[in-house]
Amino acid sequence: MARLDGLTGASTPTTATKADLRTLGVSGTGLPGFATQTQASSFALSKSEFDVFSKNYVDLQNTGVRTPADVRVDNGKKVGASTLPATVTLDYNDGSTKNLPVEWDAADLAAIDSRKAGVYEVSGTVQQTAEEMVNDARADPHLFFNEDDGYWYLTGSHYSIPSNAPDDQLIDANAYRKIGLKRATTIAGLKDAPEQIVIDPDGGTPGKQAQYPNTFYGWGGYIWAQEFHKINGRWWIVAGMNRGYAPTNGWCDNTVLIPYTGTEESLRNGGLVNQANWGEPTILEGAAFDVSYLERQENGATQGYWVMPNGGRVLVGKAKMGATGTVPLLDGGLSEIYALSQPWEYGKQAPTPSDTNEGADQGIVEAPFMVEHGDYIYLTYSGGTVDKYYDLGMLRAPKGADLTNRASWTQVPSPVLTTNDTFTGRIGGAPQAGTGHNSFATDPAGNLVLAYHARPYPEPHSGDAAGGLFDPDRNSWFKAVNVRANGMLDLSLTSAQEVAPANRTVTARVIVAAAPPGVKATVATRCVSGKVTLITTVTNTGATAVSGTIASSYGSSAFTNLAAGKAVSKTQSTRSASVDAGTVTATVRGSSTPVTATYRATSCK
16 A cells, blocks of 8 residues: 555555455345345344334234133023134234134034033134135135125136146236136135136127127226226226237236126126126226225215226325216326335345246336225235235225325335245245235134235246246135234234144133022912902922012012922912902022912902
């Protein structure tokens, strides 16, 4: 090294020395590959700060299940599953709780003899949403419940070939040309339910094939990311479609609203799956595909919101509300609430099992979905390329906030479900990748269920189409969702984290009360010295001795230690020559229900 003022024309450089090296970014076991230096580092925390950190970021684990309260039933009352609690409460290491359904053991219930007093134990199994693939070769799943017929439905972007089709069939002619629905009485039943085709443009418009031989009212494939929503008293299919007939390269031109045109009776009888019940589409401006919808109550009225992607942005706008049949077009403009900004939203910067040997590096923000749950509105979206780098991100707003105001929304600064969460098979037991384009539904117990699509890992296909839009191995999956103590949704927990194996069985106590003392009473009238006398006979029909009182308008008397099967008679003078018909009451100690007996009008004149 030489000082500048010491340099001369004869000076020569000395051997260079290596400066202190600092690698940009972060590294280490457990750190996501997308993390930047500003997002991860080491620093000191006080205990109170650590407690806050732990509560917000600890890996969620089920720590216990609360014992149900004792169930007390009257002697002789029928006891069934509905007598016991429908749910039990589970506790978690961040302080949150969750109520899950219980299936009570039928044999234990049958063993309860409610005619015999005592304590009976009934075991139950905590029920969970199964982590499983539920729809082969269907991307962009939408799970929803139809209150009109009481059925659950599942749809998704359609491939005409199975997920394991040969590589040479991975062409666009085999993709996105139909809309299908699965229908079942339970969420779990959707896995094995048959799919029924609802919209098939290539087959023409039902009843109008002469005018539209190979389109649906002039619209055809591709058909992307359809959802079903009931808005303004009518069901609508919201779908990205191509205008005209295009056997290949039919990229979506517009989002359209397809109205349900069947009768109310047909709707109650499952009419959503009938092709003839869907009418001519109307264009919804704003985005070509991936449009979703949310309703909430505002000032005592229902207000709908459209949420849609456009150019790496998420836009929200109000829907036009009105009487039944009002077309829910945009009511005013669209507001940008988010734009592409995170490293993981670019394909190869997404968190994956460390390799970047697939796809292209493309920034993507698409497929937004909003759901109201508890105190918040949650908005999920998909980022990264559609191969194994596809992930889910999340924004959150207070449920009463202005949803069109960007300031209402807070972003989770990292993805909430990624290939890193699924590629080992820790969720669902099968390695998955590219976890994206989701929907949520609220199950009968009030818990959120996540529907999303994912590919097998590693990618089973090869060639240029593998892992792309025309690879049919994007399959629909279901899994459970927890709400953390801080109100944030946890999408990545496993079934064992939701319910620890040791907490999957619970026991409830059923306490059958002792049989109430049983008596029967009869009353006879007799004339004694010209006056009417009541003679009441009480018979003990129970199994133990009883004591009690006999009362009428003319006085009362007691009986004590009346043995089982025995009877006692008591007389009461009315001091009248005639009486109207009346009632005598026998009350047994320890019983809240008295026994009555009537006597006839009597005259001794």
